[in-house]
Amino acid sequence: MNPDIAVDALIYAFSSHGCRAHLETANTLIIRFPEGGKRSVDITEWRMFVSRTPPSALPGNAAHWAQAVVSKHMTQRAAPAAPAPTAPAPAAPAPWAAPPPGPAPWAAPTQQPAAPSEVGRMIEAGTLRVRLYPEDAFAQPPGLREAMLIRPLAQGLVQAVVEDLPDSIRPVNRVDLGGVPENEAFGVGLRAAIEKEDHYTERKEVRGVPMMYVGGQNRYVGAHVHVLGRHVRPGRVGALVAFPLPEYIFVHEIGETVIFQAMATMQDLARTFAADGEKPISSQLYWWRPGGYEQRPEQQALSSGQTPDLRAVGVDMEHNGDQVNVKTHNDTTLELIDLWTREQNIPRR
Incomplete structure (x- = not known):
């Protein structure tokens, strides 16, 4: 069956x-509101609209449509009772009746009356956070993805304002x-995830690395990638970083430890946590190179729209007796190995 x-x-x-919300009949959607109210909405025109709309625009248009219905519901709940008319008034249309001619509820925002910013409300309430997702x-x-407040962080990773x-x-x-700049929303969410959510740091060795x-008992620990300088002091080569689960960031400050050993150990650890944990993010390993982002004042960087590098x-390491064959995943890995080798003054073959 097609969805x-x-x-x-x-x-x-x-x-x-x-x-x-759930579908009662083919063209009737039942909506139950948080405070307990219920409304039946005829979606015949919505289906017609969708049939001639690119799929990429569907989430955004649906968001506008839902916003219009919810706003109408809230307005009707808040409106005072009208005085009794002196003469019989024509019957009001049912709330789920087809709308009169005019802009559809899912039309572009410029065709809708200005509404209070939901993000502004969340900022005032202190409920914005930024979470890391695959x-x-x-x-x-x-x-x-285009309809949500999301931006890329690194290959295979995105950050979402939630x-x-x-x-x-x-x-x-x-x-x-609404009128809140996107970078401001990310900045507020990052600051709250970093400052308001409990976290801890711990140092240990794993297989000599x-x-x-x-770590933390919340799903926003990934936001700390924006302030890793608080926790580690990477050398000239940078650090290896992994985000296996929402509750953890693993970091290895690249230094004297053999880079192949460090990468292999970090990969194994990330794969184990991602395989065994709830809502895994990624087993991918990343090379963090502090640069322009980290040179900004911290609070300014969070709202800059930029992200760490x-x-x-x-x-992949294959052991063959006393020999170890190393296969690199990409040119960036080769660049990292070359830089580490030069920093350690190891002669290249």
Whole structure:
């Protein structure tokens, strides 16, 4: 059975407002609001609109449509009771009736009356955070990634601005920004994830490789990649970093430890945690090269729109008796090995 993407997009959009929605008939969507109210909405026109709309635009349009329905519901709840008319008034249309001619509720924001910024409300409430996700977490439905407040961090990794709720984490739609700049939303979310959420650091050796962990009992620990300079003092070559689970960052300050050994150990550790943990992020290993981002004042950097320089690296090591064959994953790995070799004054063959 083909998925009903028109309905799935709406259900997801309503869930971002704390609403539960389900399809009662082919063209009737039932929406249950957080405070307990319920509304039946005819989605016939929505289906017609979707049929002539590119899939990439679907999540954003669904977000506008849901916002319009929720705003209308809240306005009707807040409106005072009207005085009794002196003459019989025509019957009001049912709330789920087809809208009168005019802009559709999913039309572009310029066609809608200005609404308070949801992100502004979250900033005031202190509920914005930034969470790290694997890149494919927002792959479906098509266009979802573009509709959400997401940006790339490194190969295979994205960061998402989310609302931290008592019992869930809700990724934020771009439509919720209102007049709040995107970089400001990321900056506020990063600061809260770093400063308001408990975390710890620990140093230990794994198979002779010195490592540092940043950990916590929350899913926002990945935000600390923006302030790794608080926790480690990498040398001229930088550090190896892994993000196997939302609750951990693993760091190895590149130094005298043989780079092949360090990479292989870090990879094994990341793979083990990613395989055994809940909601894994990635077993990929990254080379962190502090640079322009880290040279900015910390608070300025968080809202700059920039991110730390993280480059995917990796090796495969095959043991054949006393010999070890090393296969590098990419040219960046070769660059790292060459730089480490020169820093250690090891003659190249």
